[in-house]
Amino acid sequence: DAGVIQSPRHEVTEMGQEVTLRCKPISGHNSLFWYRQTMMRGLELLIYFNNNVPIDDSGMPEDRFSAKMPNASFSTLKIQPSEPRDSAVYFCASSLVQGQETQYFGPGTRLLVL
Amino acid sequence: GESVGLHLPTLSVQEGDNSIINCAYSNSASDYFIWYKQESGKGPQFIIDIRSNMDKRQGQRVTVLLNKTVKHLSLQIAATQPGDSAVYFCAENIGSNYKLTFGKGTLLTVNP
Numbered sequence: 001d002a003g004v005i006q007s008p009r010h011e012v013t014e015m016g017q018e019v020t021l022r023c024k025p026i027s028g029h030n031s032l033f034w035y036r037q038t039m040m041r042g043l044e045l046l047i048y049f050n051n052n053v054p055i056d057d058s059g060m061p062e063d064r065f066s067a068k069m070p071n072a073s074f075s076t077l078k079i080q081p082s083e084p085r086d087s088a089v090y091f092c093a094s095s096l097v098q099g100q101e102t103q104y105f106g107p108g109t110r111l112l113v114l
Numbered sequence: 115g116e117s118v119g120l121h122l123p124t125l126s127v128q129e130g131d132n133s134i135i136n137c138a139y140s141n142s143a144s145d146y147f148i149w150y151k152q153e154s155g156k157g158p159q160f161i162i163d164i165r166s167n168m169d170k171r172q173g174q175r176v177t178v179l180l181n182k183t184v185k186h187l188s189l190q191i192a193a194t195q196p197g198d199s200a201v202y203f204c205a206e207n208i209g210s211n212y213k214l215t216f217g218k219g220t221l222l223t224v225n226p
Contacts, residue, residue, distance in 0.1 A: 004157075031212060043158075043203070043216040050212070091157050095212075102148060103214060105157035 004106035006092050012112045018080040021109045024073055025094030033103060034067055034077050035091040043091070049075065061086075082113045122201065124221045133191040135220045137204035142185060144206035148214065149178060149189045153200045161189070161202075191222075199224045 005024040013019055025032050034046040047057045052069045060067070064083070069075040079086055089110050093103040127133050139147065145166035150158035164171045164178045164187075171178050177190040187204050201221050205214040 033212075042218050045213060048212055055212070093157075102160050102163060104160060105150075108157050 004092055004094055004104055006090075006106040006109050008109060009107060010110045010112075012114065013082055014114050015083055016081045017113075018078065019082045019086075019111060019113075021077040021090050021092075021111070023075045023077070023092030023106060025075070025092070026104055027073070029094035029096050029104075030072065031095045031097065031101070031103075032069060032075050033093040033095075034075070035093065035105075037089045037091060037108070046077070046090075079111075082111075084113045087111055087113050122219050122221045124223065126223045126225060127194050129194060129196060129224055129226050131194055133189075133194045133198070133222060133224075135189045135191075135202045135222060137187040137189075137217050137220075139185050139187055139204065139206045139217070140215065141206060141208060142182075143208050144215075145209065146207040147178070147180060147187050148205045148207075149176075149187075150203045150205060150216075151198075151200045152203065152219070158203060194222075194224050196224045196226055198222060 004026055007022045030051050032049040036044050036046055044059055046059045047067045048055050049069045065079055067077045089108045091105050091108045093105045095101040095103045148163040149161040151161050152158045162173045162176050162178050164180050169180050175192045179188045191198055201219040203219045204217045207214050
């Protein structure tokens with residue numbers, strides 16, 4: 001299995017631009033998570049999908065952030081407009097079922113907003 | 115242990131020594147725990163997990179110990195190798211809740 005796939009691996013953009021991050025979960029996994037990692041705040045859960053449905057988006061910082069999961073094999077996290085404080089590493093993770101199952105992380109997208 | 119702000123706890127060991135990384139978890143109701151390893155520039159990688167009905171679980175070169183009385187988790191790495199150098203995170207989970215609560219991490223440096 002290829003594991004969780006994320007693209008792009010690195011993104012540099014200017015303040016105000018739209019940023020779209022992409023994720024392909026492990027085949028057969030029905031739970032998908034988007035996390036943000038910074039030195040100051042560590043790993044933060046942004047949003048959780050189960051069976052393609054957003055279950056908990058309480059971690060999404062503000063309306064500039066949105067996430068979609070149109071099918072079981074693809075999800076996007078969009079930031080519009082981006083701001084310098086959005087600079088972080090964004091991880092996608094998937095797990096087999098909801099609940100006490102291991103979450104497997106992708107390699108992350110390192111975002112820098114200038 | 116856990117850290118606040120920018121500074122991660124660090125552990126420096128010699129190659130071949132055993133390493134012990136500690137984690138104090140926050141919620142006495144947590145009943146599932148995972149250790150992750152994160153190498154520079156990579157995503158967290160699952161190492162080992164343990165459920166609260168156990169106090170010890172062993173994997174390949176790794177052992178996790180759980181002390182529910184004092185809410186303490188430890189990861190022991192035997193015969194530490196340079197490739198073990200990474201940040202190690204513990205994570206806790208309650209019941210069938212999907213949320214993992216991550217610790218701040220410990221930086222392990224293995225000196226050749």
